[in-house]
Amino acid sequence: MKIKNVCILGAGTLGTRVALQAALSQFNVRIYDINPKALDTSKKTMETIVHQLAKSSGFEADSGLNAIQGIFFTDNPQVAVQDADIINESVLENVKVKNEVWELFGQIAPEKTIFTTNTSFLLPSMFAEISGRPERFCALHFHDVFYAKGVDIMPHPGTDPKLIPVLEAFGRSLEQVPVVIQKENHGYLFNAMLGAILSTAGKLLANGVGSVEAIDKSYMVNFRVDMGPFAIMDSIGLDTVWHVTVNNNEEGSKAFAALLKGMLDQGKAGVKSGEGFYKYPNPAFRQPGFLS
Amino acid sequence: MKIKNVCILGAGTLGTRVALQAALSQFNVRIYDINPKALDTSKKTMETIVHQLAKSSGFEADSGLNAIQGIFFTDNPQVAVQDADIINESVLENVKVKNEVWELFGQIAPEKTIFTTNTSFLLPSMFAEISGRPERFCALHFHDVFYAKGVDIMPHPGTDPKLIPVLEAFGRSLEQVPVVIQKENHGYLFNAMLGAILSTAGKLLANGVGSVEAIDKSYMVNFRVDMGPFAIMDSIGLDTVWHVTVNNNEEGSKAFAALLKGMLDQGKAGVKSGEGFYKYPNPAFRQPGFLS
Structure with a gap:
C-alpha cells in the first residue's frame, strides 16, 4: 500500500x-x-x-x-x-x-x-x-x-x-x-487527558477555589510551560469548550458550563472573538511579571 | 510582621x-x-x-x-x-x-x-x-x-x-x-490538576486503551514537554501515587490502584528504586527517537 x-x-x-x-x-x-x-x-x-x-x-x-x-x-x-x-x-x-x-x-x-x-x-x-x-x-x-x-x-x-x-x-x-491507540476511546489519549485538565480547572474556578489567573499561574510555574488551562481554552474557542462541558455529567461541570454560557452570551468566545478569559491580542498571561 | x-x-x-x-x-x-x-x-x-x-x-x-x-x-x-x-x-x-x-x-x-x-x-x-x-x-x-x-x-x-x-x-x-487559593481545597490548585492528569492516564492504561509509552508520547509531543504522566509518577514515587489512587472512588481508579500495587510488590517504586514504569538511570522516554 x-x-x-x-x-x-x-x-x-x-x-x-x-x-x-x-x-x-x-x-x-x-x-x-x-x-x-x-x-x-x-x-x-x-x-x-x-x-x-x-x-x-x-x-x-x-x-x-x-x-x-x-x-x-x-x-x-x-x-x-x-x-x-x-x-x-x-x-x-x-x-x-x-x-x-x-x-x-x-x-x-x-x-x-x-x-x-x-x-x-x-x-x-x-x-x-x-x-x-x-x-x-x-x-x-x-x-x-x-x-x-x-x-x-x-x-x-x-x-x-x-x-x-x-x-x-x-x-x-x-x-x-x-x-x-489499542482500543477505541472518545478523545483518544491526549484529548482525554487535556479534557481532564480543563474540566478540573473549570470546576476549581466555578467552585470559587481560585481565580483564572491563580489557576493558570499555578499550572505555568509548576509545569514550566507558557500557557495555563484558561489560556488553552481561549485558544480552542469557548464555544467548543462549552459544548464538551455541557455534555459532561460530572459534579461541578454544570456550574462551569453555566459560566461559559454567560461569557458566550456576551460575545466572549476566546482568542477568535478578541476576548475570553483574557483580552487579545496582548493577554495578561503573556505580560512580563505575570509569573511573579 | x-x-x-x-x-x-x-x-x-x-x-x-x-x-x-x-x-x-x-x-x-x-x-x-x-x-x-x-x-x-x-x-x-x-x-x-x-x-x-x-x-x-x-x-x-x-x-x-x-x-x-x-x-x-x-x-x-x-x-x-x-x-x-x-x-x-x-x-x-x-x-x-x-x-x-x-x-x-x-x-x-x-x-x-x-x-x-x-x-x-x-x-x-x-x-x-x-x-x-x-x-x-x-x-x-x-x-x-x-x-x-x-x-x-x-x-x-x-x-x-x-x-x-x-x-x-x-x-x-x-x-x-x-x-x-481563595477557599480550602484538597490539593490546592496545581495538585488537583496534576491528580486529574495522572488519574486519567492511569485509567487509560488500566483499561487497555493505550500503552505507557503511547500515553506519555501523546502527552509529550502535543504539549511539547519532556515528561509524560508515567514519567512524572515515577519521579513522585509509585508508593505515593498508589496511596492517592487507592483513596479515589472514581470508576476505573481501582483497576489502576491494583496495577500499581502489583508493581510495588515487585519492588518497582519509580526513580528511587531504579525501576517503575521505566528503568533508571536511562529511561526510554529520554532516549533519542522516543518521539518518532
Missing part, C-alpha cells in the same frame, strides 16, 4: 492544515469542500501559515507557496477522490454529516482507497459500516499539524491490523509523531 | 529544600527533626543540591556551602523555635502526627510566630485549632523549590487576611511565585 495521492475532505481548520503539510511533504493533494467559499478561505489560510512558518523557521516561503499551487481545490466529490490512495476526513463533528459523507465516498472512491477520519471525539466504528469498507477504515487524528505534532491512529475492532504500520509511516512522512 | 528567623519542622525532602532556599535567601534558619539521623541526611542532601545548582547555573558552590554552615540543625523543639518569626511544617503527611506537632509547637513557640503547614493534600483547618492560634495559621505549600517554583498560600476560614500579603512577600523572597 504505497500512498502518493491524498484526498482531504473538509476545508476547515484541520483539513486545511493536513492538506498543506501533505503538499509540503510532496504528496499529490486534492481537498474537497461542499462550500466553494470554504475552499477560497482554505487557500488563503495556507498562504498565511506558510508566511508564519517562513518567519519562525529557516523554511523558504516560495517553496511553500509553490506547494500550495500544486494543491487541487474542488467542490466536486468525484474529482476530489479520483485515484486517491487515502482519504482523511475532517468535516463537521456531527454524526449525521459524517454518515452522509462516508456513504457517498464509500460509493465513489476507488477500490484501493484507505478511509480515515480525523474526528476529535467520535469513534471510527460509528462510520466504518456505512463506508462499505470497514476493514480499511481507521481514525487518523491530527492535533494542529505545525505546533502539536502528534497523530493518533485508532482502529475500530474491524480494522485490518495491516493498516496500522501503513498509517504510522504516512504520519511520519507528514512530520508527525504517530501514537497508536 | 518582618520575617527574619525561619523554623522548619521536618527534615525530609521538602523541609530540606525549603530550609536551604531560606538560607540562600539570607534568612536565619533552624531546622528540626525528631530523628537526628534525618538531620545528617538533610545536610548532605543540601550539599548535593548546592553542587547541582552550581553545575546547572552560574551559582557559586562556595557561597551555597557557607549558607548551609549557617543553618542550625536540631532535634530539640525549644531550641528550634527560639525567636522564630515563622514556622513552616513539613512533617509526615498524617493527621495524627501533624496534630501532635502543632499541639507541641503551639505551646512552646514565641507569641509572634506565624504558623504555616506545607501539607500536600490535607487542609489547614484540620490543625488550626489545636495549634492554639488559628488566626495566625495558614497553608504555605512549596512544590520542589528549585525546579517547580510555585508556592501555594491557602488560608482556612479563620485565618487573619493580613497574613496573606506577608506570606506572598515571604514566598517571593524565597524566589517562588506565590499563588493565593
Whole structure:
C-alpha cells in the first residue's frame, strides 16, 4: 500500500492544515469542500501559515507557496477522490454529516482507497459500516499539524491490523509523531487527558477555589510551560469548550458550563472573538511579571 | 510582621529544600527533626543540591556551602523555635502526627510566630485549632523549590487576611511565585490538576486503551514537554501515587490502584528504586527517537 495521492475532505481548520503539510511533504493533494467559499478561505489560510512558518523557521516561503499551487481545490466529490490512495476526513463533528459523507465516498472512491477520519471525539466504528469498507477504515487524528505534532491512529475492532504500520509511516512522512491507540476511546489519549485538565480547572474556578489567573499561574510555574488551562481554552474557542462541558455529567461541570454560557452570551468566545478569559491580542498571561 | 528567623519542622525532602532556599535567601534558619539521623541526611542532601545548582547555573558552590554552615540543625523543639518569626511544617503527611506537632509547637513557640503547614493534600483547618492560634495559621505549600517554583498560600476560614500579603512577600523572597487559593481545597490548585492528569492516564492504561509509552508520547509531543504522566509518577514515587489512587472512588481508579500495587510488590517504586514504569538511570522516554 504505497500512498502518493491524498484526498482531504473538509476545508476547515484541520483539513486545511493536513492538506498543506501533505503538499509540503510532496504528496499529490486534492481537498474537497461542499462550500466553494470554504475552499477560497482554505487557500488563503495556507498562504498565511506558510508566511508564519517562513518567519519562525529557516523554511523558504516560495517553496511553500509553490506547494500550495500544486494543491487541487474542488467542490466536486468525484474529482476530489479520483485515484486517491487515502482519504482523511475532517468535516463537521456531527454524526449525521459524517454518515452522509462516508456513504457517498464509500460509493465513489476507488477500490484501493484507505478511509480515515480525523474526528476529535467520535469513534471510527460509528462510520466504518456505512463506508462499505470497514476493514480499511481507521481514525487518523491530527492535533494542529505545525505546533502539536502528534497523530493518533485508532482502529475500530474491524480494522485490518495491516493498516496500522501503513498509517504510522504516512504520519511520519507528514512530520508527525504517530501514537497508536489499542482500543477505541472518545478523545483518544491526549484529548482525554487535556479534557481532564480543563474540566478540573473549570470546576476549581466555578467552585470559587481560585481565580483564572491563580489557576493558570499555578499550572505555568509548576509545569514550566507558557500557557495555563484558561489560556488553552481561549485558544480552542469557548464555544467548543462549552459544548464538551455541557455534555459532561460530572459534579461541578454544570456550574462551569453555566459560566461559559454567560461569557458566550456576551460575545466572549476566546482568542477568535478578541476576548475570553483574557483580552487579545496582548493577554495578561503573556505580560512580563505575570509569573511573579 | 518582618520575617527574619525561619523554623522548619521536618527534615525530609521538602523541609530540606525549603530550609536551604531560606538560607540562600539570607534568612536565619533552624531546622528540626525528631530523628537526628534525618538531620545528617538533610545536610548532605543540601550539599548535593548546592553542587547541582552550581553545575546547572552560574551559582557559586562556595557561597551555597557557607549558607548551609549557617543553618542550625536540631532535634530539640525549644531550641528550634527560639525567636522564630515563622514556622513552616513539613512533617509526615498524617493527621495524627501533624496534630501532635502543632499541639507541641503551639505551646512552646514565641507569641509572634506565624504558623504555616506545607501539607500536600490535607487542609489547614484540620490543625488550626489545636495549634492554639488559628488566626495566625495558614497553608504555605512549596512544590520542589528549585525546579517547580510555585508556592501555594491557602488560608482556612479563620485565618487573619493580613497574613496573606506577608506570606506572598515571604514566598517571593524565597524566589517562588506565590499563588493565593481563595477557599480550602484538597490539593490546592496545581495538585488537583496534576491528580486529574495522572488519574486519567492511569485509567487509560488500566483499561487497555493505550500503552505507557503511547500515553506519555501523546502527552509529550502535543504539549511539547519532556515528561509524560508515567514519567512524572515515577519521579513522585509509585508508593505515593498508589496511596492517592487507592483513596479515589472514581470508576476505573481501582483497576489502576491494583496495577500499581502489583508493581510495588515487585519492588518497582519509580526513580528511587531504579525501576517503575521505566528503568533508571536511562529511561526510554529520554532516549533519542522516543518521539518518532
